Amino acid sequence: MTAFRVLLLLLLTDIYTTQKITEKPSLAGPELRGRITTSTFALNQPRCIFDTYTNTTDEIWLVVVLTSEKSKFVNPVPPKSLPAYQDFPLNSSYMTLNTARLNYPCLPDSTDITVLRVGSETSCMTDRSRPNCNGPLPVPGPYSVKFLAMDNSQPKAETEWLDDIMLKTAQQSNTIDPQPRRRSASMIVITTILSILLAILLVCFIATLIYVCTDICGSSEISSKEAPVAVTRYNTHHVYSQPENRP
Amino acid sequence: MFSSYKDNCVCGFLLESTAQQGGLHEVLKMAKGDNGVRCFQGLLVLGNVIIGLCGIALTAECIFFVSDQQTLYPLLEATNNDDIYGAAWIGIFVGFALFNLAVLGIVGVIKSNRAMLLAYIILMLITYAFETASCITAATHRDFFTRNLFLKQMLEKYQNPEPLNNDDKWMSEGVTRTWDRLMLQHECCGVNGPSDWQNYMSKFRNINSDSEFPWPRQCCVMNVQGIPVNLDGCKLGVSGYYNDKGCYELIAGPMDRHAWGVAWFGFAILCWTFWVLLCTMFYWSRIEY
Numbered sequence: 001m002t003a004f005r006v007l008l009l010l011l012l013t014d015i016y017t018t019q020k021i022t023e024k025p026s027l028a029g030p031e032l033r034g035r036i037t038t039s040t041f042a043l044n045q046p047r048c049i050f051d052t053y054t055n056t057t058d059e060i061w062l063v064v065v066l067t068s069e070k071s072k073f074v075n076p077v078p079p080k081s082l083p084a085y086q087d088f089p090l091n092s093s094y095m096t097l098n099t100a101r102l103n104y105p106c107l108p109d110s111t112d113i114t115v116l117r118v119g120s121e122t123s124c125m126t127d128r129s130r131p132n133c134n135g136p137l138p139v140p141g142p143y144s145v146k147f148l149a150m151d152n153s154q155p156k157a158e159t160e161w162l163d164d165i166m167l168k169t170a171q172q173s174n175t176i177d178p179q180p181r182r183r184s185a186s187m188i189v190i191t192t193i194l195s196i197l198l199a200i201l202l203v204c205f206i207a208t209l210i211y212v213c214t215d216i217c218g219s220s221e222i223s224s225k226e227a228p229v230a231v232t233r234y235n236t237h238h239v240y241s242q243p244e245n246r247p
Numbered sequence: 248m249f250s251s252y253k254d255n256c257v258c259g260f261l262l263e264s265t266a267q268q269g270g271l272h273e274v275l276k277m278a279k280g281d282n283g284v285r286c287f288q289g290l291l292v293l294g295n296v297i298i299g300l301c302g303i304a305l306t307a308e309c310i311f312f313v314s315d316q317q318t319l320y321p322l323l324e325a326t327n328n329d330d331i332y333g334a335a336w337i338g339i340f341v342g343f344a345l346f347n348l349a350v351l352g353i354v355g356v357i358k359s360n361r362a363m364l365l366a367y368i369i370l371m372l373i374t375y376a377f378e379t380a381s382c383i384t385a386a387t388h389r390d391f392f393t394r395n396l397f398l399k400q401m402l403e404k405y406q407n408p409e410p411l412n413n414d415d416k417w418m419s420e421g422v423t424r425t426w427d428r429l430m431l432q433h434e435c436c437g438v439n440g441p442s443d444w445q446n447y448m449s450k451f452r453n454i455n456s457d458s459e460f461p462w463p464r465q466c467c468v469m470n471v472q473g474i475p476v477n478l479d480g481c482k483l484g485v486s487g488y489y490n491d492k493g494c495y496e497l498i499a500g501p502m503d504r505h506a507w508g509v510a511w512f513g514f515a516i517l518c519w520t521f522w523v524l525l526c527t528m529f530y531w532s533r534i535e536y
Contacts, residue, residue: 033484039457119458136458170448178396187386194379197521208528
């Protein structure tokens, strides 16, 4: 009986073995400024990866787990339902961004930016009817992701895990110190020179007042003691000319 | 100017005195017809003319700054540190006073009137003190305009949904209006760049989710209707669909010109006025009653 059960189990796992693909998901290139934000990150689309292992109608899902709980994750097989976004992070994993493989055509020279933005849908965050909601990530991480191809809810192929995606953490604005580090040279020059000039002017003004006051006061004092100026009388020429002309 | 003076002057009187008084006094006493004196008077008049012209220029410059063409005043008002505007206001009145005093100085020097020149010197000293204060204020307060000051202000006041009181509401609205206009007109984002909105928490972030608004919509490249050209490209940070550069240069540039214009031009005027005042004080002390 037990041997029969073991055989059945082996048969079942044999049917449901998922194909392991060696590629990993990759983060989008660094030229995108919004590659990693505080609640989203961007991955490159899994083009040309699943082509040999899946049909065009198979769905490719993204599995997001917390790296610390990665070992607990097993690919969901029916009748077990897929982990929903709304239960994350209590559930420590969710699956989202499901799309048919034909939406990832393998075009070698595509110049379009082909990224998947994880966390871009805000409208279905609490909507239980959308368990595959691509909602914003609630904690900074670290996260691990992999792509999982499913055929009628049966896992068919999967990539390796991409580990340790850390999201940005925002600092409080009161940690910013707005004080200037040091005084600028211009300010020091202006302040010192102008202060010195003003001081010199005031000193000179007071000195001038004192000088003028002593000068006026001094000269008036001296003039009162002054000896009278000797005035010389001049006899002009015409006084003597008249008697000479008398006959 | 000098020919008319010659017609009016009482030429050539000297004070004689006994030999008891010091000889130096009489030699240096100003003879009104003397060439050296006229030369000195000419220099003083020239000095005052330049002061008058500089006074007008200072008034014009300060009126230009106070009228705030770039409308950055709300940002300063919100920092509670708008003293460079105070310095510019003082500059307006100082420039006007310098012009008037220069006229008084010219008249006083030509007439060699002691009372006029004393009034000139005292009023000039007062004006000098005010202008010194204005220059030092402008130079000192310019140092406070660091990147972090505007960054902190932007994070705490831009699109602030819950201002604490009316004052805060007024400041927040001014900051929001100014930043929106700056980011749209000059195609820039944040103080250092869009990453400011990612690196720090902000009042903006409190009501706008990071997923929808990694940075404000005003950071996106807009078409003529004011709608982002490619919203997803803007949110992802694809170059060409969002504004990459920071706005700090556009704020600091006009503030620098404002502060250094007031401070250094005032400094130059004061250096010149210093010499004119010293010479006037010397001239005044040499006029005899």
